[in-house]
Every structure is written in C-alpha cells, then in structure tokens.
Amino acid sequence: MGAKYECIVVGAGPAGSAAAFTLAKSGVEVQVLERGHVPGAKNVSGAILYTNTLNNLIPEFRAEAPLERSIVRQRYSLLTADAELTILDLSAAAFKSKPRENAFSINRRKFDAWFADKAGEAGAVYQSGIRADRLIRDPAGKICGVETSEGRVSADVVILADGANSTLAKQVGLRKRFTPDKVALGVKETLSLPRGAIEDRFNIEADEGASFKYLGEPVHYSPGGAYILTNNDTLSIGVVLRLSDLSVKGVKPYELLESFKNHPRVRRLLDGGVSQEYSAHILPELGYDHLPQLTGDGVLVTGDAAGLLNVVFHEGINLAMASGLMAALTTAAVRENGGYSSTSLKAYNKMLHESFVMKDMKSAMGFHKIMEERPDYFDKLLKSAVRFATDAVSITDKPKNEQIASAWKTFRSSYGWTALAKEAFRLWRLVS
C-alpha cells in the first residue's frame, strides 16, 4: 500500500466492477478495494441481473458469464392467507433471444467474481480482503485517497461503490443517517432442487427461468413483497419489507420467510428443497427526492451507495452498473481535460439524469409517496381485489349477472367511485 492511482473504486459489486472495467479500458490506472476475501463474498440480491448495461460493456457476456437461467416467465400475484390471485403471468419466447433477452438469474458469488475478473483482465488492480476505513482529504478539503487497515492509497478521484450501508458516503457527509421507513430488509434462502423438478413445477424448459413475485400476506400487506426465482438447480426464496414495517409487525424476518415458504399456495413449489444458504441485505428505498449527494470534491457515489434502486420494477444491479459506467466515463474525462478541478465531476450527475437511471428514479416517486403517506394502502386494495375475484367466479343458484353485481357491490362498499378512479389512476401512474 501507500501507492497512488488515478482512481480508487471502493467495492467490487456490479457498480464497482462496471466502473473499474470502464476505467481500465480507458487506460486509467484504477485500484479496487473489496472488503470480502473475494469479490462476491458479501453480496446478496434477489437476484435478477438485467443486462442492458452489461451488454454495452461486455457484449459476449452470454457465452462467458456464470448465468443461471434466462428469465422467460414473469408472474405477479396477490396473496392473502388462503388465496392467490395472479394478476400477470407472461411467458414469451421473445425473452429468450436478442434484443429482449436481458434478464437472468445469477449466483452473486459467482457472477460478481467473474465481473471482477473481467475488469482485472482489462487492467484494473483488485485488492480483496481490505476494508476501506476512511476517506482522506487534502488540505484544501478535496478527497484524495482512502485509509485502509493496510495503509493509505491516494487517488485523484474516489468512486464509492461500497453498497447500501455506504459508511464512507456518510462519513464525508454526502448522505444523512438512514431512517427505518427509507430502508427495506431482504432475507433470502437458497434451496436446492433437481433441475427437472424446477422445470416441471415452474413450467419452463431446460434453458428457461421463471420469476414469481407476490404482494400481500407474506409481508403482512406492507408495501414490500416476496419472491421465488429459479436458478439452475436451486430456488431463491425471499421476502423484502421496510424496517419500519418490520418493527411495527413485531415479527422476526426469518419467521416471515418461513411463513412464506409454508404458505398453502407456495409450499408445494418448494417441496423437498434442501436449504443451502440463508442471507440478508438491506435495500436503500430512499426515493428520488431523498437521494444522497452523488458528487463531491474528488468523489462520486454509485449503485446502492447512491440509493439507485427502482422499487416499482425491482431493479438495482442494472442501475448500479449504469452508474458505475457513468462515474468511470466522468473520471476518464478528467485526464483528457487536462487534470482534476473541482468542477470535473459535475458531468456525472448530468449523465445520470439524461439516462434511464434518474428518469426511472423520478417515475418511481409516486410509489415512494404512497409508502410515505399510506402504509396501509395494499391492505385494503389487495384484500378487496381477491375478495371480488373470489365472489365473482363463485357458482351459486343466483344468475350470473346477479352474482357479479353482488361481488361488485361488496367491492364498491370499500371504494367509492371517486376513490376507485383515483386508485386506478394511481396504479397506472406507478407503471407509466
């Protein structure tokens, strides 16, 4: 240690390695500091990898990367204690070929290690097993390096890709202390199952994957959710909900996970699965208007550390990669423009805002508003929707039109016309 690089990247996740790869390709001397003993050892996600950015970085990734299954089936359901109403179940062959093939299940340990290797081959220097303890400022206040247990490393620019907890961004005042209503906890279990059983149960072919997502009872009707994702010969099963909702419910996260696994509409999908691992991670559900400061003098913040998470469409890894790429392009431009100045890094913010990253963060603001103002929103909506569907299709001695009218009347007893129109508009705005 004690070395000097043009750029130091803290964290070897998708944001950090996208940044390191891009920097190395641009000929910038870059060192990556990773606290895990190998890249991937600390990283957890759902985990669907959306490859829109990866495709630009490494177009041949499909042949090279350790991918699990190509997600061709996406299913969204509302769960109550004893019913399941599937609101979307889309399987399309189009998702199996370019240009639409862009969602894969992955094992983060394997994938993150591969991505780091690619950046290493491009020329980035990886130092694993080193914790970045503090950012160092020069006498003028510019951030000029990182203090680690192994000593100091100096750099013109430091890119923070140190994950949701980003202790370094907090230390230099780029972000405030988190509050429990702006952070979700995800707990997950990986269960092994024979490949054939996975394909039969999820109705997919050998090279296909499925993503099942659930709202409602598994997270006690809070604005969180649960999921099952198919890997090669394992399933990822998880629940995600805000820390504020978790504290209020007074139930432990692993109890929620276990209840979800044992839900009558879920358990048979997992039957016989053998637990391989249990994991946990937080999600920064800050929302666009509570994002941390993304640039400082000598520092850029990317990925989860920057709160770049799309809570409506459950995207994170692609936003992380895109932000890492843009942070790297901004840093690479420093040298071309004749050296670092205090305004060198402003372009990063502009680049993010012109891309899908900030446009999607802005679109998700409606959802964040609902989470802030109406934490019970999903309780009434989901229960009423499931009740309506159940009533409407029940066979009784009543004529059909009476049966459906009566179901509708029950539904309408919870929602007046104006309320109904508002909810419909709100739902539409959430996805548009």
Place this chain on the structure above:
Amino acid sequence: MTLPTNAHASASLIEDKLSKVQFINHADSHLAVRDQQTCRRCVLRPCVDVCPGAVYDYSNEEGLSVAYENCLECGSCKIVCEFDNIEWNYPPGGFGVDYQWG
C-alpha cells in the same frame, strides 16, 4: 400485531438457518453497544426484532447482548436504533459472513 411466537421455536428456526451460513469470524467483535443504560431505558428494542441473524438479545440481568458471530452485515440494527446506540462497523477486511450463493 402478531402475538409473540413460541420463543423456543423461533430460536430453533434461526439456529437452523444460521447453520447454513458460512462465516470467517474474527476474534474481536465488530459491533458494540455504546451505553447499556440506554438499552435498559429503550421500550421497543427494535434491534432485537429486525436483526435477521438474531444477533441481539435482551435480559434484565445481562442487558443487550451481541452475538457478533451471527452478523449477516446488513446494517439494519443501527438504522432502527433511534438512540444511535450501536457502534456499527464492518468486520475487518476478509472476515465476517462468507456468502456462497448471495
């Protein structure tokens, strides 16, 4: 509000889940309680409820105990502690949870 589940069943559930997690634990804890008196005054002790690794336990005799060896490094405990009473850090480089699947 869910009724408190059987404490024994809950302990056995998390013990079972943690047995599937690999750790490279350091001899020293990376987590610390700043002031036990604050925990004694705390009514809800949300750290105990939200921690996915059951790291925290409270008793009148012992106060708040910290089983750092079970820490999944998520950071939830320090976020829910309204008294900012948990000194939270990552384990030293190379140590701590070692996810194989993530």
